[in-house]
Amino acid sequence: MDSNAVISIRDAVKSFPDRDGEPVRVLDGVSFEIHRGETLVIMGGSGCGKSTLLNCLIGEYRIDGGSIAYHTSDMDRPRDLAAVDEVELDRIRQRFGILFQSGALFNSLTVSENVALPLREHTSVDPAVIDIIVTLKLQQVKMLPHRDKMPSQLSGGQKKRAGLARATALDPEILFYDEPSAGLDPVTSAAIDELMMDFSKKLHVTSVVVTHEMDSAFRIADRMVMLEKGRVLRIGKREEFEQLRDADPGTLLGDAEQLLHQFLNGASTGPLTDRDGLSMFEKLIIQG
Numbered sequence: 697m698d699s700n701a702v703i704s705i706r707d708a709v710k711s712f713p714d715r716d717g718e719p720v721r722v723l724d725g726v727s728f729e730i731h732r733g734e735t736l737v738i739m740g741g742s743g744c745g746k747s748t749l750l751n752c753l754i755g756e757y758r759i760d761g762g763s764i765a766y767h768t769s770d771m772d773r774p775r776d777l778a779a780v781d782e783v784e785l786d787r788i789r790q791r792f793g794i795l796f797q798s799g800a801l802f803n804s805l806t807v808s809e810n811v812a813l814p815l816r817e818h819t820s821v822d823p824a825v826i827d828i829i830v831t832l833k834l835q836q837v838k839m840l841p842h843r844d845k846m847p848s849q850l851s852g853g854q855k856k857r858a859g860l861a862r863a864t865a866l867d868p869e870i871l872f873y874d875e876p877s878a879g880l881d882p883v884t885s886a887a888i889d890e891l892m893m894d895f896s897k898k899l900h901v902t903s904v905v906v907t908h909e910m911d912s913a914f915r916i917a918d919r920m921v922m923l924e925k926g927r928v929l930r931i932g933k934r935e936e937f938e939q940l941r942d943a944d945p946g947t948l949l950g951d952a953e954q955l956l957h958q959f960l961n962g963a964s965t966g967p968l969t970d971r972d973g974l975s976m977f978e979k980l981i982i983q984g
């Protein structure tokens with residue numbers, strides 16, 4: 697494992713049964729590393745396995761093959777998520793902050809009670825101190841005026857902010873986001889991007905973000921990875937993806953680059969739509 701890597705994914709395989717009960721590989725040999733302190737954006741078409749990968753990274757799903765190794769700052773050596781017991785997994789997961797749609801706010805709790813929850817559950821911190829931490833966390837996301845509101849009284853953007861305050865309650869080392877700007881208008885979405893970058897810079901967290909909003913992806917990413925059919929099609933620095941996006945299509949080398957060019961531009965014509973995609977994609981796969 698690279699000394700700069702906080703997560704190392706090697707040949708990760710995850711299958712789900714299809715309607716006939718036959719296993720289908722949703723992750724089909726995924727390998728890449730996530731560097732300490734970076735913001736890595738994961739992209740790819742709908743259904744290509746992005747959320748599945750995130751769920752494997754946070755230990756929600758166990759992979760069927762390969763390994764996912766963690767090396768957080770509290771570890772003397774990397775730990776394979778597949779090889780740890782539930783107690784150890786729980787301990788590792790406390791180093792994560794998670795902002796998924798599925799992990800939404802509890803509707804029966806106020807905003808500040810939602811943020812306090814991880815502190816109550818996972819620490820023995822004094823209630824008065826919890827209150828101070830909650831105040832700080834809400835301040836960071838500009839939600840202090842809304843601390844006593846119920847989630848149903850909040851706008852979509854405010855719910856995201858509150859969710860972010862809760863995700864950061866335990867001062868995580870790694871933050872995972874699944875489509876954080878889904879359903880938000882462009883202005884609100886840009887404000888959430890600002891917050892994510894803020895956490896990344898000020899708190900030096902590593903951020904792993906799934907998004908298909910290209911504007912957002914290019915704003916926040918240090919590096920980007922494109923998944924296709926459960927495999928890594930391309931991984932690289934944001935600048936490399938910018939060059940591909942802005943390239944004259946005539947200068948692009950092969951089908952993989954044509955496909956990426958179309959995806960990054962959100963264009964309606966190109967290899968994604970012109971030809972029989974499926975068989976072509978198989979050829980394009982570059983194993984990480």
Ligand SMILES: Nc1ncnc2c1ncn2[C@@H]1O[C@H](COP(=O)(O)OP(=O)(O)O)[C@@H](O)[C@H]1O
Pocket residue numbers: 712713722740741742743744745746747748749
């Ligand atoms: N818990 C599950 N059980 C069965 N199939 C699943 C499950 N989770 C995801 N899948 C399937 O895996 C594929 C990839 O899904 P997902 O990772 O959600 O894609 P993405 O987030 O890239 O849109 C889809 O075909 C989906 O139906």
Ligand SMILES: [Mg+2]
Pocket residue numbers: 746747748
């Ligand atoms: Mg998804």
